[in-house]
Amino acid sequence: MTETVIRSRKIKEKKRVYPPRRPVPDLGLDKGAEKLTPERIESTIRSVLDNETGARLKVYVDTCAHCGLCSEACHFFWSHDGDPSYSPAGKVKQTISEIVKKKGKVDADFIRGAAEIAYTECNLCRRCSMYCPFGIDIAYMMLTVRRIAHLLGVVPQYIQDTAHSHSATMNQMWVKDDEWIDSLLWQEEEAAEEIPELRIPLEKEGADILYSVIGPEPKFRAQLIYQAAVIMHEAGVDWTMPATPGWDNSDMCMYTGDNEMMGRLKKVHFETAMRLKNKRIVMGECGHAFRSIFDMGNRWLAWKMPPIPVTHAIEFYAELFRDKKIKVKKKFEKPVTLHDPCNIVRGRGLHEMARYVVNEICTDFIEMHPNREHNFCCSAGGGVINTGPPFRNKRVEGNRIKAEQLFAAKSKGAQVVIAPCHNCHGGLEDIIHHYNLKMELKFLGDIIYEVMER
């Protein structure tokens, strides 16, 4: 983006008075807060502050100079016309800095409010760390608030249900063990109509690649497994999928603050790849799962880096194109734009590789601005979309800036938005509908499947 454009982007209408916040009714938050006692709040907070946090939190809280320079990093701040209570430091002020200052002597209403802010008004996208001159990790502070809220049992109902599913089934969507295998066999059968010799190898010991997906793929987006199988088949890749729990790489527990479960999930995932003696894990187009495997879950298990190499779909596709393992029959002709998902761009720097893949498969690529590390989040990430229908409007209205960003790309001709991340898909879909943008939304895999030689 040219600097002039960046500078010309100003909050349109800064107001003197902003509408007061109204709590969104949610069973998880409301009922959870009702059960709290001052003693429980204080002892829980003290235990987190004393045992689970240390110098980082202290230094962050102590050095923030209250300069407000992080504000314009946040899509919530932009979308609320510069309402300071939605700025990153504003959210810190309303949550963790109060908690630290009062050493846990806060009431149930406060916890409820802090939980709502941390779970539904911050996507943990880390954009603000790139705007804070001191590099304060505000996402980490919001995660600390979530950790406290989780231990206090004040978690939005929908995402808590997802976390329960993780604990009970080791996947996000209450998919039973046999349903998982059935879904794979079903997709294999479907694909066999197109390519009779296609297989989805299950439990193949020693295969180069363990391909892992997120829970919603077998549940709602089974065609993605079909497409992945076709790509693997045509590329002649030695791959497998597990027939046991551990197939799901997703992790909402990381976002509820249930670190213990986050660790269990990643342990099962890594151990599945170890059991099958795979050389590496290749994962589908998902952002948060990548964060969990590559950044947070492994750390909880005391692995500095994942114990087995992890390759995101974008890297994997780039590899296939570079090695000419898949060839393009005819490039996708509709003009496309690319959404950079936080967890694999700010989280892994895959932006240039994504552009390489897009240019391999599309004729007309239009950048949206700002982009790469500076892209705005979809507002679904960080588990926010998983807080479900009660917070849908808040999430979509809290990201008007994304709609404007998409609209700007559309006015330059883009008809299709490529979002190589499941959460981003969910979030952008809602934004496109709500703001009536009339743009198509695709995964990279959708387009590769469409244009590849087979």
Added chain:
Amino acid sequence: MHTLYNLVSGPLVWVAFILFIGGSLYRIITMAILAKEKDGAVYAYMDTYHAFRSIYHWIIPFGSRNMKRKPIMTSVAFVFHACLILVPIFILGHVMLWKESFDIAWWYMPDLAADIMTVLVISACVFFLVRRLTQPEVKYLTTASDFVLLGIVAAPFITGFWAAHQWPGMRTALILHMLSGEIMLAAIPFTRLSHMIFFPFTRGYMGSEFGAVKHARDW
């Protein structure tokens, strides 16, 4: 008046420097120990090259996207910080004091330069004050302590300017100048002014996380 003068120009200077240097060391060391105990990640992921890469982009003017987006704030902040550090070290009056007390000396700046830079610091403080009072996102974050800190920083420059120009009441101004300078030095390790000592660590850590682990830029 004399006793007061002797106090602020003698023992309190020592107290201020001991609190400033000792306090800074104390803060850094206790935080380093606490980090070792509780935030193992900080040590594991700190990466010299990427830490300095990030610090570099944030200590040169307009080195980051946010600085480019806010040219006025960036200019004021850089001029402010540069003058704030340079004037006390290189102003003739201070260099003379070092010479008299310890017989060490270094380059000093012309009086005119010192005057201009002092006025720049004071003006920047006024700018920050106005910004705090008018910008909603800054006002929202502002607490009483922010005004106190701004006062602590501005006071030595205002009184110093006063005394240097020998305006009426310069004796009082001189005493207040020394006292406020001492307060500022002593306040650095124990208030939000501690961003002076912690900046390299917070920025460096974020630079390491972004650069070495996440292969992304953080500016």
